[in-house]
Structure formats: structure tokens, C-alpha cells
Amino acid sequence: MFAQLVASGLVQGSIYAVIALGMTVLFRSTGVVHFGYGAFFMAGAFAVYVFSQVVGMAFVLAFLAAVAVLVLVGMAFERVLVRPIVHGPHVTVAMMTVAMSYLLTGVARFFWGQEVLRMPPIVDVPPIFVGSIVLTAQDLLIIAGCMALVVAFFLFFARTKLGKLMQAASQVPRGAALVGINVPGFHMAMWGVVAGIAAVAGTLVAPVTMLYPDMGAHLLIKAFAAMTFGGFGNLGGAVLGGLLIGLAEQLAGFYISTALIDIFAYLVIIVVLIVLPNGILGKKEATRV
Amino acid sequence: MSDISSPTSRTGTWTRASGDMPRAVLVLAALVAALAPLGLNEYWRFVASMMLIYTLVTLGFNILLGYLGQLAFANVAFFGVGAYAATIAMNGGLNFIPGILVGGIGGGIAGFLVGIPALRIRNYQLAIVTLATGELLRWLYIHGGSITQGSSGLEVPPMTLAGLQITTEIGKYWVFLAFTILCLAVTRNLLRSSVGRAIVSVRESEAISLGLGMHAAGFRILAFVWSGALVGVAGGMYACLLGRITPESFGLTQLLVHFSMVMVGGLGSFVGSIFGALLLTAIPETLRNFPGLEEIVFSLLLILVLRFVPEGIGGFLGARISGLRDRFFGGKP
Numbered sequence: 001m002f003a004q005l006v007a008s009g010l011v012q013g014s015i016y017a018v019i020a021l022g023m024t025v026l027f028r029s030t031g032v033v034h035f036g037y038g039a040f041f042m043a044g045a046f047a048v049y050v051f052s053q054v055v056g057m058a059f060v061l062a063f064l065a066a067v068a069v070l071v072l073v074g075m076a077f078e079r080v081l082v083r084p085i086v087h088g089p090h091v092t093v094a095m096m097t098v099a100m101s102y103l104l105t106g107v108a109r110f111f112w113g114q115e116v117l118r119m120p121p122i123v124d125v126p127p128i129f130v131g132s133i134v135l136t137a138q139d140l141l142i143i144a145g146c147m148a149l150v151v152a153f154f155l156f157f158a159r160t161k162l163g164k165l166m167q168a169a170s171q172v173p174r175g176a177a178l179v180g181i182n183v184p185g186f187h188m189a190m191w192g193v194v195a196g197i198a199a200v201a202g203t204l205v206a207p208v209t210m211l212y213p214d215m216g217a218h219l220l221i222k223a224f225a226a227m228t229f230g231g232f233g234n235l236g237g238a239v240l241g242g243l244l245i246g247l248a249e250q251l252a253g254f255y256i257s258t259a260l261i262d263i264f265a266y267l268v269i270i271v272v273l274i275v276l277p278n279g280i281l282g283k284k285e286a287t288r289v
Numbered sequence: 290m291s292d293i294s295s296p297t298s299r300t301g302t303w304t305r306a307s308g309d310m311p312r313a314v315l316v317l318a319a320l321v322a323a324l325a326p327l328g329l330n331e332y333w334r335f336v337a338s339m340m341l342i343y344t345l346v347t348l349g350f351n352i353l354l355g356y357l358g359q360l361a362f363a364n365v366a367f368f369g370v371g372a373y374a375a376t377i378a379m380n381g382g383l384n385f386i387p388g389i390l391v392g393g394i395g396g397g398i399a400g401f402l403v404g405i406p407a408l409r410i411r412n413y414q415l416a417i418v419t420l421a422t423g424e425l426l427r428w429l430y431i432h433g434g435s436i437t438q439g440s441s442g443l444e445v446p447p448m449t450l451a452g453l454q455i456t457t458e459i460g461k462y463w464v465f466l467a468f469t470i471l472c473l474a475v476t477r478n479l480l481r482s483s484v485g486r487a488i489v490s491v492r493e494s495e496a497i498s499l500g501l502g503m504h505a506a507g508f509r510i511l512a513f514v515w516s517g518a519l520v521g522v523a524g525g526m527y528a529c530l531l532g533r534i535t536p537e538s539f540g541l542t543q544l545l546v547h548f549s550m551v552m553v554g555g556l557g558s559f560v561g562s563i564f565g566a567l568l569l570t571a572i573p574e575t576l577r578n579f580p581g582l583e584e585i586v587f588s589l590l591l592i593l594v595l596r597f598v599p600e601g602i603g604g605f606l607g608a609r610i611s612g613l614r615d616r617f618f619g620g621k622p
Binding site: 033081084085088089091092094095096098099100102103105106107108109110111113213217221224225228232259262263265266267269270273274277278279 | 354360406409410411412413414416417418420421422424425428432541545548549552556579580581582583584585587588589591592595596599
């Protein structure tokens with residue numbers, strides 16, 4: 001039973017990890033904490049649904065179309081809503097992302113009401129048995145897809161020139177602009193990229209959780225918890241935090257009480273942050289007075 | 290990375306209270322507030338009561354977000370604690386007036402408990418801890434057994450005054466108006482006293498406040514307690530108005546509404562908190578029958594305010610009408 005719980009914890013945790021990673025990447029590259037990221041995830045899942053079930057495209061095409069739409073939506077949001085106010089107080093920018101989330105959720109609810117939509121599985125093969133563990137193909141796809149995204153991001157930031165440019169643009173925007181980096185352009189590109197990631201995550205998860213307008217909201221808090229848990233703004237910490245929260249939920253849900261499955265993550269966060277305010281991988285920040 | 294130590298801090302000069310609102314205007318405003326609902330139907334009188342409740346909720350939230358400048362999102366936790374504490378007290382036989390005050394005390398205690406970790410945790414870490422606190426409490430209401438009656442929630446006994454049951458919406462409204470005016474008056478005086486100035490100075494620079502010999506931690510805790518108490522009173526009123534409270538009333542959606550009211554009203558603006566609450570209570574009510582449309586209109590309004598009037602209604606009006614100017618509200622953000 002333990003192995004099964006670990007397996008399902010990892011599946012759940014890798015979803016949290018990807019969403020936390022997307023938020024961390026955006027925070028690291030633009031300094032914005034995106035409270036509407038759960039809605040991007042939801043919008044990605046709905047876009048795939050619309051393209052594949054309503055329009056009737058083949059799955060791969062629908063998936064690509066959904067990612068493309070979300071990338072455009074992300075870039076448009078940055079250009080139209082975030083860029084004009086990005087120099088204001090942080091809380092105003094944060095509120096703008098909340099408003100975005102509201103808007104996307106409202107649009108989804110307006111067109112698809114309160115009903116829960118079903119999304120057929122991406123691959124239709126019977127579950128796989130590994131010893132005593134049962135894994136569906138969808139589970140494996142989620143883990144593989146999420147881990148591929150994680151690895152791709154680490155390589156991007158650590159190894160590519162573009163990744164380094166992005167880090168420069170976020171750390172010293174003025175200096176980066178002076179050496180000829182198009183900082184606003186980079187920010188817009190990053191919004192597009194993270195929206196695309198959200199669409200991929202939404203596509204992977206939709207067949208398991210099904211589709212409803214509020215599907216992003218709770219995922220957002222879990223992801224937010226994951227990134228804070230791991231150390232805010234730390235890429236590895238976001239992934240580790242996501243996996244640990246997924247595992248902790250499953251184990252606490254089985255060994256302590258099923259009622260705890262919804263809340264265990266929050267308990268962990270409160271305790272960890274009171275003891276370690278910078279998260280498990282975070283460094284202590286010195287404040288300049 | 291840019292400075293996130295004080296998400297709401299503003300540079301610019303502090304505006305002196307160049308002209309206080311004349312007392313006659315305040316009396317007139319109170320009279321209008323008392324008499325205007327007579328011209329409304331029952332449903333809109335109910336909405337008017339909601340406006341009063343949200344006024345206190347927004348003001349309480351604004352003390353933490355705007356005046357103290359902390360990303361503390363435990364507002365819905367204070368609201369829920371206030372509602373549950375008041376309801377449990379009233380079910381225990383207390384009259385609604387002390388009952389609502391019990392809500393305020395409960396909210397204040399919740400504020401104190403959240404304020405202590407907030408001395409150590411700041412910024413986004415504080416945001417997630419306070420969000421988690423709200424969700425944790427909602428979970429407790431669902432799993433609280435006979436005390437909270439789970440998802441079906443608690444029945445609230447009817448309001449009685451001097452042996453008479455208050456059944457009409459206008460009667461409830463007048464009672465709530467009395468509570469609201471009292472809370473507004475006390476809060477306004479508190480914010481304009483040395484305590485309010487100290488809270489704002491902690492927002493602007495904790496180091497300087499400490500250097501001046503202020504007990505910064507004490508003022509932080511005080512702001513949390515006062516915020517919790519105001520929102521707790523609102524929670525007690527909310528329970529009395531609805532007659533039944535359920536855990537789902539105290540979730541994330543509720544928090545987003547509170548947050549939006551503060552932002553539309555203007556961070557750190559007293560009058561803005563009132564206007565934000567009035568506006569954002571009225572608009573969704575007119576669209577309640579169209580699923581999704583409510584959220585769309587709400588979000589578009591928020592987007593327009595944030596994009597074009599980021600200082601909020603309070604800041605916008607304060608720049609034009611000297612009597613509405615907030616002493617601690619710096620010019621443009």
C-alpha cells in the first residue's frame with residue numbers, strides 16, 4: 001500500500017511541481033507573482049477541450065492549438081494589462097493577476113456553465129502493474145510530461161544564452177536594458193512561455209480531474225504553497241516542494257485521516273514557514289536598510 | 290530583484306489633513322445612510338445591510354494591506370471566526386448585541402494569533418501562511434462536529450431587541466448601521482491618533498520607527514488585532530443578517546471579493562474603503578442571475594480601476610476634495 005501511495009503522491013505532486021515551476025519562472029524572470037496562474041491552467045484545459053471535442057480536431061492538433069492560444073493570451077495579458085502598471089506597488093500588479101483569473105474563470109463559466117465536462121483520456125491503454133502498484137497510462141504521462149518540462153527549464157536557465165539573458169533582465173533590468181537587452185520584450189516572451197506550460201499541464205491533468213471553471217483555484221494555492229515551501233523563487237525548491245506536498249497529502253490521507261487530504265499541505269506550510277521563514281531550500285535574505 | 294519589503298509603500302509627501310470634513314457633512318451622511326433605504330424594496334434593503342457589513346470588512350482588511358502594508362490575507366478567516374463565534378454565543382442564549390461583540394472579540398483574538406507569526410514572516414511567505422490559515426479554518430468548520438455542524442452550517446437565532454423580534458429588513462439595517470457608525474468612528478479616531486501614525490510609520494520604515502523608539506512589533510500586533518476585531522464584528526452582523534452560516538461562505542471567493550473592494554477603494558484610504566464596499570456590493574447583485582457575467586463585469590471593473598486609477602476611488606477623490614483626503618495617503622503610487 002505504501003508504494004501505491006507514494007506513486008499516486010508523485011503523480012499529484014508532479015502537477016503541483018509544474019504549476020509551481022511556472023509561477024517561479026515568471027517570478028524569477030519578471031518579478032511578478034502570478035495569482036491568476038491557476039486560471040491559465042484551467043484555460044489551457046478548456047482550450048484543448050474546445051478544439052478536440054467541440055471543433056473536432058485531432059488530439060495532437062488540438063493540443064498544439066491550445067498551447068498556441070495560451071501563449072498568445074499570456075503575451076497579450078502582459079502587454080495590455082501588466083506592462084502599464086508594472087512600476088506601481090507590487091500589490092497592484094498582484095491584484096491585476098487576480099483580476100485576470102476572475103476574467104478567465106468568468107468566461108469559462110459564462111460559456112460552459114456550472115456543469116463538469118468530461119475529457120477522454122489521451123492514450124487508451126489498460127493500467128500497468130508494477131509489483132503491487134497500479135499506474136494508469138495517464139499517470140505515467142503526467143509524470144513524464146511534468147518531469148520533461150522541469151528538466152527543460154533547468155537546462156534553459158542554466159545552459160542557454162537566452163536563459164542567462166533572462167536572468168540578467170530580471171536581476172538588474174536597468175543594466176540589462178543598457179547593454180541592449182529588450183527587457184519588456186523578454187517579459188512578454190516569458191508570460192507567453194509560462195502560459196504555454198500551464199496549457200500543457202492543463203491538458204495532462206484534464207482527463208483525470210475533468211473540467212470545471214474553478215479547477216485552477218485550489219491548484220494555485222497548492223502550487224503557491226509548494227513554491228513557498230521550497231523557498232520562494234528557487235526553481236529546484238518549487239519542484240521539490242510540489243513533490244513533497246503531493247506525497248504528504250497522500251500519506252497523511254491514508255495513515256491519519258482521509259479528511260486530512262485537503263488540508264495537510266496547509267498545515268505543513270504553516271508549521272514549516274513559522275520555523276523556517278525562507279523555506280527548505282531558501283537562503284536567508286539580508287535586508288538593506 | 291526589486292524591493293518587496295513593503296508592497297504598498299509609497300513615496301511622496303504625506304498630505305496634511307488640510308480640511309476635515311465639517312461635522313455637518315458627517316451628520317448629513319449618517320442621515321442619508323439611515324433614511325435612503327426607506328425608498329428601496331425589501332431585497333435592496335437586504336443589499337444595503339450587506340453594504341454595511343462589507344464596509345467594515347474592507348476597512349479592516351485595509352488596515353493591514355494599506356496602513357500596515359502587509360500582504361496578510363487572513364481577512365476571510367477573521368470574518369468566519371467572527372460569524373461562528375457570534376452564532377455560537379447567540380445559540381448559547383446571548384442577545385444579538387453582545388453576540389456581535391463576541392464576534393468582534395473572536396476576530397480580535399484571531400488577529401492576535403495571526404499577528405504573532407507575522408512578526409517573523411513577511412511578504413509572500415506571509416501571504417501563503419495567511420491564505421492557508423483561512424483554508425484551515427474553513428476545514429475546521431466542516432469537520433467541527435456538533436460545534437459547527439459541518440457543511441450544513443449553523444442556524445442563527447432571530448434578533449430580538451427589548452423582547453421584540455426584529456423581522457423587517459429595515460429594522461436589521463438600522464441596527465447594523467448603528468454598529469457600523471460606531472466602528473467607523475472609533476477606527477477613524479484610532480487611525481488619526483498617535484497609534485495610527487505609528488502604524489503608518491512602521492509601514493514606511495520599520496528601521497526608522499525602531500530608531501525613534503517605537504515598539505514596532507507592538508503596533509504590528511495592534512493593527513492585526515484591530516483589523517480582526519472590525520472584520521469579526523462584520524462577521525457577527527453577517528450571521529445575523531443571513532440567519533444561517535455555512536463553511537462555503539468563508540472560502541477563497543469571499544476573500545477575492547474583500548481584496549477587490551480594498552483595491553478599488555484605494556489602499557490606505559478610509560473613505561475609499563467605504564466607496565469600494567458600496568460599489569462592489571451593488572454591482573454583482575444586479576448581475577446575480579447570469580452565471581459568469583458577474584465575474585466578467587467584476588473583473589473588467591477591477592482591471593479598469595487598476596489600469597487607470599491605481600490609487601483607487603479614495604485616492605482619486607482625495608486628490609480633488611480636500612475633506613476626503615486621507616492624512617496618510619501619499620500622492621500617486
